[in-house]
Amino acid sequence: MKFKSLLVERKESTYIIRLNEPNKRNALVMEMRIELNEALEQAEQDEKVKCIILTGEGKAFSAGGDLSALQGMKPLEGRRRLQASHPLIMKMLEVEKPIIAAVNGAAAGAGFSLTLLCDLIVASDQAFFVQSFVNVGLIPDFAAMHFLPALIGTQQAKELMFLGDRISANEAKQLGIVNRIVPANELLEETMVIAERLTKKSPISIGMTKKIMNQHLNRNLKTLLELEAQGQDICFQTEDFTEGVKAFFEKREPNFKGR
Numbered sequence: 102m103k104f105k106s107l108l109v110e111r112k113e114s115t116y117i118i119r120l121n122e123p124n125k126r127n128a129l130v131m132e133m134r135i136e137l138n139e140a141l142e143q144a145e146q147d148e149k150v151k152c153i154i155l156t157g158e159g160k161a162f163s164a165g166g167d168l169s170a171l172q173g174m175k176p177l178e179g180r181r182r183l184q185a186s187h188p189l190i191m192k193m194l195e196v197e198k199p200i201i202a203a204v205n206g207a208a209a210g211a212g213f214s215l216t217l218l219c220d221l222i223v224a225s226d227q228a229f230f231v232q233s234f235v236n237v238g239l240i241p242d243f244a245a246m247h248f249l250p251a252l253i254g255t256q257q258a259k260e261l262m263f264l265g266d267r268i269s270a271n272e273a274k275q276l277g278i279v280n281r282i283v284p285a286n287e288l289l290e291e292t293m294v295i296a297e298r299l300t301k302k303s304p305i306s307i308g309m310t311k312k313i314m315n316q317h318l319n320r321n322l323k324t325l326l327e328l329e330a331q332g333q334d335i336c337f338q339t340e341d342f343t344e345g346v347k348a349f350f351e352k353r354e355p356n357f358k359g360r
Contacts, residue, residue: 102143106133108158109140114151114300115293116144123159128167129211129243131185138189145196151300153196154292155219156203165210165233166242168346171337179334183242187326190244193218194315194322197308199299203292204228204270205285214243217252220311222278223292224270225285230278235265237345238357239336240329247325251318253277 102109108119118140120127127133144150157163174182193200202219210233216222232249234241241249241262250258253276261268273279283291299307336342340360348355 102139104136104140106130107136107140109143111147111150112293113297114149115154115296116140116147116150116152117154117156117289118144120155120157120163123157123161125167126161126164126207127157127159127212128164129215130167130170131182134186134189138192141189141192141196144198145192151198151304152296153198153200154203154289154296155200155215156289156292157205159206161207161209161212162202162204162228163209163212163215164207165212165214168237168349171342171346174337176338177334179337180330183326183330183333186243187323190218190326194319195312197312198304199307199311201292201296201299203288204230204279205288207231209233211243211245214241214245214248217245217248217278218243221280221295222273223281223283223288223295224273224279225288226270226282227285228270228273229267230270230273231265231267232261233265235263236355237349238339238341238343238355239345240332242329242333244322244326244329246329247319247322249278 106122108121110117122128122133144153200219201221201223202216204216204222204224206228208216209231213230213232232241232245257276270279270282274282341357344357345355
C-alpha cells in the first residue's frame with residue numbers, strides 16, 4: 102500500500118513508519134492521521150512484523166496539528182475533527198505489537214501527545230518536547246491529559262501544559278518521559294537495536310502485557326477523549342485562538358483577552 106503522507110518499510114521483523122510532510126514539519130494533517138491508522142493496521146496484520154518504529158522525516162518528529170487548517174471552524178466541527186482521530190489513538194494502544202517512537206527533532210503539541218501513545222520513546226540528543234497548545238489558546242489533545250499526568254505526575258504535567266515551555270531530551274529523560282537518548286546521527290540505528298531485541302522476545306508475552314496494562318490503566322480514556330473533543334471545540338471558537346494562531350504565524354507573543 103502506498104501512502105501520500107507516510108513512508109513505510111519493513112526491515113526483517115521491524116516495520117518502520119516515517120511521518121513524511123517535512124515541509125510542514127510533519128504536522129498531523131487529517132490525511133496523515135488516517136494513513137497512520139491504515140499503516141498500523143497493515144503492520145498489525147503482517148505476521149512477520151514483531152515491532153513498529155515511528156519517526157519523522159526531516160528536522161522535526163511532528164509539530165502537531167496543522168494550524169492553518171484549524172481556523173474558521175464552525176461550532177461542532179472541532180469536536181468532529183477530534184473524534185475522527187480517536188480510532189488512531191485506540192489503534193496505537195490496542196495493536197499487540199510494541200511501538201517505539203524515535204524522536205528525531207521537535208515533538209510539539211499533538212506531536213508530543215503522539216509520542217506518549219507509543220510503548221517506548223528513544224530521543225535524539227537534538228530532540229525537544231513542548232505542550233504548545235496553551236500558546237495558541239487551545240487545550241492539550243490527542244489524549245495528553247490522560248497519559249502525561251500518569252507518566253510524570255499531575256503537578257509536573259500541569260506545569261508543562263499551563264506554561265507551554267519547551268523541554269530538552271535530557272529534561273524529558275529526567276521527568277521519565279523518554280527511555281533513552283542517543284546521538285542524532287545514530288537515532289534510527291540505535292532504535293533498530295532495541296527493536297531487534299524486542300523481536301526476539303515472545304510476541305504473545307509482549308502483546309498480552311501491553312493489552313492488559315493498557316486496558317487496566319486506560320479504563321476512563323474514552324470519557325476523557327470526549328471531554329477533550331468538547332473542550333477543544335469551545336476553544337476553536339474563541340478570539341484567543343484566533344489571536345494565538347495569528348501571533349504564531351507572525352512570530353510574536355500573543356495578546357490573549359480571555360474571550
